[in-house]
Amino acid sequence: MKVKLTTISSLLCSTGESSAHIDADIRFDQYGLPYIPGKTFKGLLRECASEVCELSGFSDEKTNLILNNLFGQSGSNEIVRPIYNNLQLLDYRDVCNDIKNLNGKLHYRDVQNYFTVFRRQTRIGENGTASGKSLRTYRLLKMGFQFEGIIENTHYFSGKEELKVLSRALLQLRYMGLRRNRGFGKVQIVYKTLPIQLNGVKFDVNSFQRISGKFKLSFCLRNLSSLQFSKPIGDQNTVGTEDFIPAQNIRGLVASLLAKNVNGELHRSELFQNIILNGNTKYISGFPIVKNIYTSIAPLALGYDKHKKVEERKVFNMLEDSKVANKPYKGWFFKTLENGLEVYNRFNTETVFSFHASRQTSDERVAGRSSEKVGGIYYYEAIEKDQKFHASIYGSHENLEIIQFLFEQSQGMHRMGHSKSAQYAVIKISNCRIEEINLPSNIIKIQKGSQFYLVFQSPVIIHNQFGMAIADGDLLESEFQKMGFELVIKDMRSAVCWVENYIQIWNCKTPREQAFGMGTTLKVEALNDVEFENGKLYLGERLNEGYGTLQYYSELPHGLKVNTANIQNIGSEPSKIVKSSIVNNILASKKKILQDEKIKLKACDAAIKVDNTKISNHLIARLRFKLDACGHDVVLWQHFIDHIEGKNAGKALGKVIGDLNLIKNLIVPEVDSIEDRILYWKSWLGMLRIKSRKPKSKENVQSNS
16 A cells, blocks of 8 residues: 655654754654654554544444554564554655765765754743743654655555445544644555566475575665664663674564465474584674675774874774773774775764654553553664665575575565664665685685684674583683684683564573673684685674674784775665755755855845944834835835835935945845845844943843853
8 A cells, every 4th residue: 555645734753862952843754854654654544444443433442453453463473464564755766876876075964954844832821921941942854745655565455344444534534743732744545556566486395406506695785764673771661672683683583584485383493403403504694784885793802092083083902002092992804995995984873763652551542641650761772774684504406596586586685683663673685695705716725823713703602511602711711622622712802692582483482591602712823734715714603694604714803904884885886866856955055054054144144234324223213113014015115115215214324325226125235035135134234233232231241141
């Protein structure tokens, strides 16, 4: 079902957040383009659907059943239900591409200013004046803009009562956002039913090739919406996120796609056993891509001197130069060449915080707000949309062919992560390719007595003799010995994390296990000859879920300059032609704002040189009011000046200007349009009024305080 929403009045679809100058703001993406969050749209539709059920005379039992089928129920495992996506501007993708093509000519604020307007309100007290500390500033979306989005999976309710209720709820939704009883938030919604496109085409396992050897499936993953991979951050009202694509989530995506394609009981399927359960298929987490360059997790052994300026900081190996470097780098890094020299580039995945509130009772719906006692208020941290990640899967050729087939279904569009039913979780998988791992050319040989570094590319889980997961260095050495590696840890920089997963079919989390965190760096010495396949070592438990990956480094960067990457990770190189009318309008609006600022400055400079003691503030205010009232009708303005020309007001104005015909005919050098000339003289008069203000004396200031 495709939905189109038009703003009939100014809209304040609040984020629940505020800043120093704005008390209530609307939601923008990373380009400054406004959108209506899917969770907000879903919540409003649920309220409207509840009203439709009440007006239809449905029983409470039937109403709850319909609402749960359409919008889900907290704690339910039901997956097949409508998915409510964000409502984006019309031609949103073209608008984004055009903004990127301008290479910074359109700033985030320029885009915001085109779509929004500020409104200020106060509360009137008993004495008829504004109450103290009651001034509120709101940023509103202007009227007349159109948004569109898709409600997925509505075909499951074709011909049923649920689809009728949803259709009527869309028509019932006529107001949204805050200040609805102040004239804000009026919208118009139209919708149309889309052709049914069923996913999950069944396949024949025997149609895939059985080729012996070791293979790797590499693919690129791009998030078309925000992604949320939950991790605890110590705040019970905030859900944090990982800044990469965890391997267990990729594994879960494959499992869910298999469930749609495999007949019968899934856990009894031999295919499901081989790809998910028995460990024959190994999943590697997705790391960020910066301008088609793969990144790696920054070793915790790399640090910098925090007392130096940012531009003077260099990378140091804290296992070697502990006295120099005293603060570790965190995040991701990649290397580039500048003037023939290696440069260490830091990069942090962009994340965004979103505010959400839930209404859980009918009283909250009628009141139009969340209850402090019952309604839920919480924040989601999520990976910002339009970023690219590279991931891989190791296994047999046949299994990887099946996974590739599943990934390429639905044109590579899938969902993963938290909150799949609204606003989050949309991804696109592309560039899938299977390649053979040529072992002789991918084996790194290390001689006895050599010292090198191992950097943890994922959490590493080590069990002690009692089966408990403990992050301990001695356990690491014993684990090396179990694998036939005689390695001694000379020094290390480590971090500890806790690992737990959510099993949707069980509706619960797995037990928490302690693990070595990503970026943990070991300096080790080989007591015998060692060989590493593809420069990697897999250590510990749950390897098929992406844990236990270590990367070999002969040496770590030392004394290199550090750059902080600030690069947008958006797809392939787009066209350089601006196609969308919205972007052209934004450019024209920006040009007009800059032109108006120049005219205002020109008027203010001219007014500063004028002796305004010869003209009263009353006359200045009267002239500005009349100039506004005349609009663009120059004849009315000229009649007014002719009317006062022989009077004291006209004489006073003539003394200030010198030639009354200048303001009578709105003459401004090098300015042609009537609008710009009116703006000039209004700014000129305004500056005269500001000049006439007398500063308060010290006695008045003290008495007021």
